[in-house]
């Protein structure tokens with residue numbers, strides 16, 4: 001067990017309070033529902049999910065985890081939010097899908113199951129933890145040599161603050177106020193550096209943009225606000 005838990009209780013509380021609405025596509029989790037098909041198709045096209053052992057770190061209510069199970073992956077999801085995990089487990093009853101959901105930190109899971117996954121996903125989570133580099137290290141430990149780790153998070157610059165905080169939380173009200181804090185946002189160069197330090201090579205960097213007029217998300221080259229990074233673990 002880790003002696004010092006790499007988690008911010010206030011961050012966990014934010015998601016816990018809303019957990020019962022996790023699967024409501026019109027709730028505070030609408031952005032996660034809207035982006036899920038995009039990230040799922042991208043991940044699937046990169047690794048071919050069917051038959052893969054996949055870990056979703058910070059899985060919350062299981063939107064991505066369950067969708068990867070639908071694609072034929074054998075999925076484990078971990079999170080430190082008990083309520084979100086209960087919601088994720090309940091949703092399996094409704095959908096008839098199979099996934100394993102555990103209340104465990106990434107660091108403890110890495111000690112328990114090193115190298116046991118073909119694919120690790122860690123989406124929209126690093127910007128909510130005190131020590132993201134420690135999560136990146138745990139992901140590197142959990143994936144097998146040659147396996148793939150996917151991260152997504154929020155860039156840190158004036159544009160991302162304007163779009164992700166002012167725009168999304170105050171103007172468009174896509175997210176509750178206080179969802180994101182500027183200091184916790186992570187530049188792609190910082191994530192790539194943390195990844196390299198633990199044997200993960202950056203293989204692809206993609207941007208994700210939201211068009212407020214069409215209300216449509218798309219993947220592309222603009223990494224200024226939201227971005228996704230694919231990393232491959234050294235053999």
Ligand SMILES: C[S@@+](CC[C@H](N)C(=O)[O-])C[C@H]1O[C@@H](n2cnc3c(N)ncnc32)[C@H](O)[C@@H]1O
Nearest residue numbers: 006007015058059060079080081123124125128
């Ligand atoms: C924005 S949600 C993203 C959920 C999911 N990854 C997705 O993209 O659909 C952030 C999640 O990170 C979890 N989280 C925050 N801090 C964490 C920590 N230190 N360890 C594990 N999970 C954490 C929260 O409980 C919440 O479920």
